[in-house]
Amino acid sequence: MDNRPIGFLDSGVGGLTVVREFMRQLPHERVIFVGDQARAPYGPRPAEQIRAYTWEMVQFLLTKDVKMIVLACNTATSVVWEDIKAKLDIPVLGVILPGASAAIKSTKSGKVGVLGTQMTITSDIYRKKIQALSPETEVTSLVCPRFVPLVESNEMHSSLAKKVVYETLKPLKGKVDTLVLGCTHYPLLRPIIQNAMGPGVKLIDSGAETARDISVLLNYFEINAAREAIRSNHEFYTTASPEAFQGIAESWLGQRIEVERVTL
Numbered sequence: 001m002d003n004r005p006i007g008f009l010d011s012g013v014g015g016l017t018v019v020r021e022f023m024r025q026l027p028h029e030r031v032i033f034v035g036d037q038a039r040a041p042y043g044p045r046p047a048e049q050i051r052a053y054t055w056e057m058v059q060f061l062l063t064k065d066v067k068m069i070v071l072a073c074n075t076a077t078s079v080v081w082e083d084i085k086a087k088l089d090i091p092v093l094g095v096i097l098p099g100a101s102a103a104i105k106s107t108k109s110g111k112v113g114v115l116g117t118q119m120t121i122t123s124d125i126y127r128k129k130i131q132a133l134s135p136e137t138e139v140t141s142l143v144c145p146r147f148v149p150l151v152e153s154n155e156m157h158s159s160l161a162k163k164v165v166y167e168t169l170k171p172l173k174g175k176v177d178t179l180v181l182g183c184t185h186y187p188l189l190r191p192i193i194q195n196a197m198g199p200g201v202k203l204i205d206s207g208a209e210t211a212r213d214i215s216v217l218l219n220y221f222e223i224n225a226a227r228e229a230i231r232s233n234h235e236f237y238t239t240a241s242p243e244a245f246q247g248i249a250e251s252w253l254g255q256r257i258e259v260e261r262v263t264l
């Protein structure tokens with residue numbers, strides 16, 4: 001048993017898609033979340049910057065005495081997960097392997113699409129991970145540079161969002177039966193993405209898949225919080241406006257939360 005919290009990080013609100021699923025599955029675990037909204041989006045940044053910024057968030061989470069760290073960001077996972085995992089003595093999870101495995105299980109046609117940020121797609125990490133497990137699966141990747149700004153500005157229900165998503169996804173329409181949402185911001189656009197692709201396409205939320213793996217790891221290392229532990233409050237931090245973060249976070253998580261601004 002270990003009643004310490006679990007640390008989650010992302011460039012912004014996207015990581016909350018992992019947190020929401022995690023809280024649903026393991027409501028007695030405590031969450032510390034940090035989002036680097038002042039420097040989001042990470043996707044178009046050079047790898048060295050993404051590496052440095054992610055390490056800053058990791059150092060911040062370590063000051064909170066976390067028992068595990070989840071990189072709730074595909075972009076950070078593609079650049080720096082291996083390095084962080086090798087250097088820390090607590091478990092560190094990324095979001096890419098769980099999404100890749102789920103895509104292999106889901107596809108019937110053997111044709112999988114992957115949506116992601118500039119860095120995630122350039123790294124080609126989803127294709128490599130998917131084909132390492134299933135070489136015959138065809139992977140078509142697509143950069144969606146306009147999705148994260150739409151989510152961060154809370155415009156995911158707007159007509160602009162619909163237009164952008166429909167236009168961006170055109171090249172994949174009719175070509176895949178499974179589509180990986182390879183950025184944790186994208187599940188916030190899920191209804192529009194599903195409509196654009198049509199009902200026959202299965203969407204894989206890499207964050208939700210990761211939440212399941214967190215539970216497996218907690219069991220494996222025997223570091224679950226005691227079920228009878230009095231649940232103290234979750235903590236949410238952002239490097240930008242707490243009010244903007246809170247608006248999106250409370251409607252997505254369906255609960256009141258406190259948000260503090262932090263300087264990394």
Ligand code: DGL
Nearest residue numbers: 014041042043074075184
């Ligand atoms: N949510 C992140 C991801 O999963 C990062 C998006 C960004 O900041 O570009 O890739």
